[in-house]
Amino acid sequence: MTFLGLPIGLAPMSAKAPATVLPTSPVLGPSVTPKVIESYLRAVPPVDEVGAAERAAALSTRSVKRESKLAALDLAVRMCDLTTLEGRDTPGKIVQLASKAARPDPTDPTIPPAAALCVYPNLVPHAVRALAGSGVGVASVATYFPSGQAPLEVKLAEAAWAASEGADEIDMVIDRGAFLAGDCLKVYEEIAAVGEACRPACLKVILETGELGGFDNVRRASMLAMAAGADFIKTSTGKVSPAATLPVTLVMLEAIRDFYAASGRAVGIKPAGGISTAKQAVRYLVMLSETLGAAWLTPSRFRFGASSLLNDLLMQIRWVREGRYQSPDYFTED
Amino acid sequence: MYDQTSERTPARRGEVVPSGLDYAPSLEAVDQVSIDESYDLWIDGKPSPPAANRYFPTVNPATEETLTRVAEGDGEDVDRAVAAARKAYNGAWGKMAGKERAKYLYRLARMLAERSREFAVLETLDGGKPIKESRDVDLPLASAHFFYYAGWADKLEYAFPGLDTRPLGVAAQVIPWNFPILMLAWKVAPALAAGNTVVLKPAETTPLTALAFARLTAEAGLPPGVLNIVTGGGGAGAEAVAHPGVDKVAFTGSTEVGKLIQKRLAGARKRLTLELGGKAPHIVFEDAPVDQAVEGVINGIFFNQGHVCCAGSRLLVQESIYDAFLDRLKVRLASLRVGDPLDKNTDVGAINSRAQLDKIGALVEIGVAEGAEMYQPPCALPERGYWFAPTLFMGVSQGHRIAREEIFGPVLSIMTFRTPVEAVEKANNTPYGLSAGVWTAKGSRILWVADRLRAGVVWANTYNKFDPASPFGGYRESGFGREGGRHGLLPYLRGGS
Amino acid sequence: MSGRIGVRKTYKLYVDGDFPRSESGRTYPALDHRGEVIARVAAATRKDLRGAVRAARRAQPSWAARTGYNRGQIIYRIAEMVEDRAAVFAAQVRMAGVAAAKARREVFRSIDRLVWYAGWADKYQQVIGNLNPVAGPFFNISVPEPTGVVGVIAPEAPALLGLVSRLAPVIVSGNTAVVLASERWPAPSVVLAEAMATADLPGGVVNILTGPRSGMAPYLASHLDVNGIDAYGADEDMLAGLEEAAAAGVKRVVGPPEGRIAWMDDRTAQSPYAIAAFTEIKTVWHPKGL
Known part of the structure; x- marks a missing residue:
């Protein structure tokens, strides 16, 4: 089977199970039917938007000072998925960003590298090359990012290709159309299939919360994605407004907590889009910490999807250390 | 501190999830607050030493340190305060047009907002409540309450069609220690908006923000005697509510004390509102x-x-x-x-x-x-x-x-x-x-x-929400009368209840 | 015509929709203004009071749960029944020494007052309650609800108009009432009870006790299952006693205004705020969000 002259389907991932045969879900049991999904999602508690926003706002008043702030900022750097997702991305741009991800502040060896560089599939080979040996992962968006409006075969081929080219992490988008049309089984099956197709890459599932029409759906979509095998759930593509917000992230954190309680499987989270300041980042970490606790305060369970955040973190770190307000001119821009 | 290297065994269902991120102490500065060696009563627009020359300590409940000493008012002091309030009622305040009263209340709302942090710190020092709450809840709401009722002062005839909206006269108000400045606002703002004058008795353990507010009224140019403050214990409160020169009594506190006041006022032909306890x-x-x-x-x-x-x-x-x-x-x-x-x-x-x-x-x-x-x-x-x-x-x-x-x-x-x-x-x-x-x-x-x-x-689907525009008050043994909103005016109007 | 012997009425209490005698079996003579005995009227005791409160409490939730429209119709029906017996009421009022024309006017004013209050049943909520414009994403509404069981110390005089003027605003909102009727002129209240009993008013909504009020009022005021007292009929001494006893349960007591009450004056003797006096404002908050 080919599509636009490219082989698609299962060919590049022969080592894996065919996409149509889903693995037994640890949460939903051996046979996943629309009915099973329906009853699973019916048990998801509703969310009161005003209450969730209040809680997020209350946590935003936490004041993190001095050494604690430095520790939080350092952690935030290590949690950054430095991202470029533009039509005009080039290999050259990727090389520059890779160097930024590996050594965010070339003048300061104490600054840790970012978690990953997040790019379009086309640029995965370049990113892999540029980051070899750096410890920084390569993340690739996939599944017809950002809309997800493509046939499953195309999505699988794209994800599998990116993984086979060395992407450590696949940031897939869910089929919001199917979700909103009530076809949750389709969403579930796609996630599961993509997870299989790109194994052993880490599967990050983008819910695109700004398109889901409310927090009840965000929570349901979170539970659905986790049941289908998501290693991370991610708020947004960054192409839709609103993208990540504190309240929507809180709702997802609470879903992760519930899923963990029910299944024992710890799923990570990645708020993405709109997080550009260190102050915002610290607020996310406070919320993470007070909702899921210490076990989630690690890049293996939390990422920021951001592009300009990194430099603001660096500026803040230097301000806390030196007591001098900083200028962007002293930090590298790529 | 978070754990940088190893992934901890995550908490199990039902287990306590520890908070991971450490927050270094982040203390609100107290240097913006100055507390005097001692405080007199506030009568007729100025500090006034108590007749018996007795003072009692007020302590910071978080440290048990004495913050200052505060005048202990008695019957004679209440007499003077009621007389000052009566004089203001018969004089400047009683004759003032509603729109001018409004401007004083607006002024107080603004000044309270301006000095909000200072009042918040003082509230926290004197009462022990978290600065987060005094800063984000008590003070903003107190200021908002004055702003809200300021707007009613010249619109009373529209509040309740056909009702006699003349003021009652002198109101004795006794407030509790849980929300000292906010309860002051709940009591004083509608009373003054309606054209009454006030003798206020703050709670024994939390008198400081009321006394600071008294000074604010002087800065605002509020005519002397419109707001008088008699600090002290239960004795001073009892004197105030039972004083024959008082037309209106408003009390917030325990049901036990509320019942005593209701009993004490039997046959006295004073209007009474009670905001008492609860077990929600x-x-x-x-x-x-x-x-x-x-x-x-x-x-x-x-x-x-x-x-x-x-x-x-x-x-x-x-x-x-x-x-x-x-x-x-x-x-x-x-x-x-x-x-x-x-x-x-x-x-x-x-x-x-x-x-x-x-x-x-x-x-x-x-x-x-x-x-x-x-x-x-x-x-x-x-x-x-x-x-x-x-x-x-x-x-x-x-x-x-x-x-x-x-x-x-x-x-x-x-x-x-x-x-x-x-x-x-x-x-x-x-x-x-x-x-x-x-x-x-x-x-x-x-x-x-x-x-x-x-x-x-x-x-x-929410809890503990308060707003100046929203009436608050109880059924049955939680008291009668409402504070806040249009209904909060009724206790201070002649035709009200 | 001669020889026909008239049938005299027994003046009984009105409790729970029934017309019982006093549990004590006692009566007292109701006199006209010349001191002649009109009838022997049931002398209720505190035990009758206890029964009346129980009946009022039982009747209260369903009375309050009726629609305002329905309560309005029933109170209007009471007015119809009084109109129908206007001559009887006028005759009863005249016993107090009121001139015939004035007695008729009092009866008609009582009827009109009932009609006036009947119309408020589905309107006072809109005048007394409102939506509150709070500073946040909340739906916030304040509505008046009936206080519960209200004791009404009826004015001694005018026995009919005074009672109607104080009773109607109490029940129109959904309260139920225990009335201590005019002790001096009890007859009109008994006739009113008979009109109510034929007006579809559910049993227990209004309970009327005749008899010595000093024996009942303290128990009414201290009764913990009574939520409010309308004390327009109390003198200064009784009022003080009522207020003192009421404190035990933080009962609402509405005393008479100082000075003479112009019962015939619609501007002062009837008011939606009289309804509001025995309501509780309930404020409900709900977030507005997705």
Whole structure:
């Protein structure tokens, strides 16, 4: 089977199970039917938007000072998925960003590298090359990012290709159309299939919360994605407004907590889009910490999807250390 | 500190999830507050030494340090204060047009907002409440209250068509220690907007923000005698409410004292409003937005250390979700930060006084003795000061004293119910009726339950919300009269009730 | 015509929709203004009071649960029944020494007052309650609800108009009432009870006790299952006693204004705020969100 002259389907991932045969879900049991999904999602508690926003706002008043702030900022750097997702991305741009991800502040060896560089599939080979040996992962968006409006075969081929080219992490988008049309089984099956197709890459599932029409759906979509095998759930593509917000992230954190309680499987989270300041980042970490606790305060369970955040973190770190307000001119821009 | 290298074994279901991120102490600066060596009464627009020349200490409940000494007013002082209030009522204030009264109230609202941080720190020092709350709740609401009622001062004839909207005269107002400046605003703003003058008796343990406010009125140019403040203990309050020169009495405090005042005023032909105690039911149905409900329950009982007349102190959880809900509640409880009220990250501050701490302790002991199961999260309390750990009681039944009596502290009694009818029956099975909470995603059930709850305020899918435009007050033994909103004017108008 | 012997009425209490005698079996003579005995009227005791409160409490939830429209119709029906018996009422009022024309005017004013209050049943909520414009994403509404069981110390005089003027605003909102009738002129209240009993008013909504008020008033005021007292009929001494006893349950007591009450004056003797006096404002909050 080919599509636009490219082989698609299962060919590049022969080592894996065919996409149509889903693995037994640890949460939903051996046979996943629309009915099973329906009853699973019916048990998801509703969310009161005003209450969730209040809680997020209350946590935003936490004041993190001095050494604690430095520790939080350092952690935030290590949690950054430095991202470029533009039509005009080039290999050259990727090389520059890779160097930024590996050594965010070339003048300061104490600054840790970012978690990953997040790019379009086309640029995965370049990113892999540029980051070899750096410890920084390569993340690739996939599944017809950002809309997800493509046939499953195309999505699988794209994800599998990116993984086979060395992407450590696949940031897939869910089929919001199917979700909103009530076809949750389709969403579930796609996630599961993509997870299989790109194994052993880490599967990050983008819910695109700004398109889901409310927090009840965000929570349901979170539970659905986790049941289908998501290693991370991610708020947004960054192409839709609103993208990540504190309240929507809180709702997802609470879903992760519930899923963990029910299944024992710890799923990570990645708020993405709109997080550009260190102050915002610290607020996310406070919320993470007070909702899921210490076990989630690690890049293996939390990422920021951001592009300009990194430099603001660096500026803040230097301000806390030196007591001098900083200028962007002293930090590298790529 | 978070763990950088190893992934910890994550918490198991029902286990306490520790808070991972460390917050260094983040103390609000106290240098913006200056506290005098001692404070006199405030009568006729200026400080006035007490007739008996007696002063009593006011302490910081978080440290037990004496902050300053405050005049102890007696009958003679009340006499002078009432006379000053009467003079102002018969004089400048009584003759002033509503639109001019309004401008004074607007001015006070603005000045209170301007000095908001200073007042917040003073409130926290004197009363022990977390700076987070005095800063984000008490002060903004107090200022908003003056702003709201300022607007009514020249529109009274539109508030209640056909009602006699003339003022009553001199109002004696006695306020509690749980929200000192906010309760001052709730009392003083509508009274002055309606054209009355005031003799205010602040609570014995928290007089400082009222005295600071008195100075603000002088800066605002409020005519002398419009607001008089007599500090002191219960004796001064009793003198004030019973004074023959007083036309109107407003009291916020315990039901016990409220009854005494009502009795004392029998036959006196004074208008009376009482805002008294409560034992609010907080009902959580199985279909509730559960995480917001947990927040609501936590906020409902631990806001201001539970020193809240409308605290949701009786949790009624539908039996089908009891275990799961309790798990969530315990996890959330563990993340409460108890400690220095001046720390911006403190969620639960100090108990207001030694006496209140003893009272809470005694009722909790009774709860244990009556066989309820007590749970407190691990939390280290400071050595000095008055502290009480957030406390849950499980296995509580309607007959337990901790389910019937107002504890006025961070203690939640948890019970279960099976059906909506049973929930409402249990909720209403109390002589109180101040407030109630209900959590359910089903709209028609909210309205059904809200209709049947005997409570002056029903918070549905939220809790502890206050707004100057929204009336607050109780049914039955929680008192009568409303504060806030259009209805909050009625107690201060001649044709009102 | 001669020889026909008239049938005299027994003046009984009105409790729970029934017309019982006093549990004590006692009566007292009701006199006209010349001191002649009109009838022997049931002398209720505190035990009758206890029964009346129980009946009122039982009747209260369903009375309050009726629609305002329905309560309005029933109170209007009472007016119809009084109109129908206007001559009987006028004759009763005249016993107090009121001139015929004035007695008729009092009866008609009483009827009109009932009609006036009947119309409020589905309107006072809109005048007394309102939506509150709070500073946040909340639906916030304040509505008046009936206080519960209200004791009404009826004015001694005018026995009919005074009672109607104080009773109607109490029940129109959904309260139920225990009335201590005019002790001096009890007859009109008994006739009013008979009109109510034929006006579809559910049993227990209004309970009327005749008899010595000093024996009942303290128990009414201290009764913990009574939520409010309308004390327009109390003198200064009784009022002080009522208020003192009421404190035990934080009962609402509405005393008479100082000075003479112009009962015939519609501007002062009837008011939606009289309805509001025995209501409780309930404020309900709900978030507005997705």
